[in-house]
Amino acid sequence: MKRLYRARSGRMLEGVCTGIANYFALDPALVRLVWVAFTAKGGAGIAAYIVCALVIPEEPER
Numbered sequence: 001m002k003r004l005y006r007a008r009s010g011r012m013l014e015g016v017c018t019g020i021a022n023y024f025a026l027d028p029a030l031v032r033l034v035w036v037a038f039t040a041k042g043g044a045g046i047a048a049y050i051v052c053a054l055v056i057p058e059e060p061e062r
Contacts (some may be wrong), residue, residue: 005059006052037049 007018010028017035021028039045 004056008059008061014049014057015058016052018047019056019059020052032039 002023004023006015007022010017010018012018012032017031018028020026021031023028024031035045035049038048
């Protein structure tokens with residue numbers, strides 16, 4: 001079963017965008033650009049990123 005995790009590799013801050021990109025099989029740069037656009041439209045992206053960083057578990061070590 002596919003699970004959403006914060007990435008351990010290829011991460012910029014907490015690995016949220018890379019984890020979401022891995023889950024949906026997207027390019028992490030695209031997810032980051034969408035997140036920046038979401039943040040620029042009123043700042044809600046910053047709060048959403050913090051919530052995601054707290055709620056999404058970190059990828060287990062292999």
